[in-house]
Amino acid sequence: MTATGPLTTGDPAGGGTGSGPHALPLPLRPPEHRVHPRAIWWWRLRALPMPVLLLVAQGVGLGLLPAEPFRPLLITAMVLTVLWLLVATLVVPALRFRLHRWEVTDEAVYTRSGWLVREWRIAPIPRVQTVDTEHGPLQQALGLATVTVTTASARGPVRIAGLESEHARELARRLTETTGRHSGDAT
Numbered sequence: 001m002t003a004t005g006p007l008t009t010g011d012p013a014g015g016g017t018g019s020g021p022h023a024l025p026l027p028l029r030p031p032e033h034r035v036h037p038r039a040i041w042w043w044r045l046r047a048l049p050m051p052v053l054l055l056v057a058q059g060v061g062l063g064l065l066p067a068e069p070f071r072p073l074l075i076t077a078m079v080l081t082v083l084w085l086l087v088a089t090l091v092v093p094a095l096r097f098r099l100h101r102w103e104v105t106d107e108a109v110y111t112r113s114g115w116l117v118r119e120w121r122i123a124p125i126p127r128v129q130t131v132d133t134e135h136g137p138l139q140q141a142l143g144l145a146t147v148t149v150t151t152a153s154a155r156g157p158v159r160i161a162g163l164e165s166e167h168a169r170e171l172a173r174r175l176t177e178t179t180g181r182h183s184g185d186a187t
Contacts (some may be wrong), residue, residue, distance in 0.1 A: 031103035031110040038098075038142045039162025043093035045138050051085040081171055102160040104171060109149050109158050123158045127151040128179045131172045135165065147171050 058078045061070065095115045103110045109123040130150040139145055145168035146161040163171065 014162070031101035031112050033102050035097065035100050035160070035162030036144060036164045037097065038094045038144055038160070038164075040097050042138055042142050042144055042162060043096055044053035044089045047092065048085075051081050054081050055085070100162065104175060104178075107174070109160075111158050111160055121155070121158045123149055123151045123153070125154070125175075125179055126182045128175065131175045131179070133168050133172050138180060139165075145169070147175075149175065 055078060058074050058081060062074050062078075064088070065071075065074070092115065096113075099115050099118070101110075101112045101160050105125075107125055109121075109125070109128070111119075113119050113121075113123045113160045126153055128149055130148075132148045132150070134146040134148060135144075136146075144161055146159055147168050148157045148159050148164060150157040160168075160171070
């Protein structure tokens with residue numbers, strides 16, 4: 001279902017409805033693009049450290065603490081930690097890949113993220129102040145990047161994470177070019 005309505009660029013949060021000289025008709029539909037499939041591995045690798053460290057600590061506890069009363073508690077805790085590890089590395093990244101979407105038009109940057117709590121963000125192009133790309137160590141190893149679009153919104157920047165590095169550079173270039181054509185005040 002596609003609905004359209006005006007989006008007032010004068011709204012400090014970068015959204016809302018209204019009319020006036022800065023109203024842009026923006027389609028309210030799911031963003032078109034998915035992140036790169038390698039983002040699944042990036043999310044998996046990011047989820048590993050905490051449960052793995054917890055499993056190691058629990059294993060050390062099994063070896064050092066007396067069997068009673070700690071052994072049953074530690075085994076239960078280890079089973080729960082393994083379940084957490086499986087969900088965090090197998091289920092959650094696949095869900096994130098299915099749900100995370102983004103799109104950039106000449107009017108706005110759209111993102112949809114979240115698997116428990118869904119968040120839709122729309123940043124009108126005239127409100128864009130800066131466009132940045134980020135390549136963390138894991139992202140570099142996987143050939144991925146994050147594009148961050150900063151506006152005057154109190155909600156903070158709009159982030160498109162998990163893009164292929166070259167695509168992220170091109171997107172940042174395109175956004176910079178597009179925002180330069182708009183005469184908005186970006187505030």
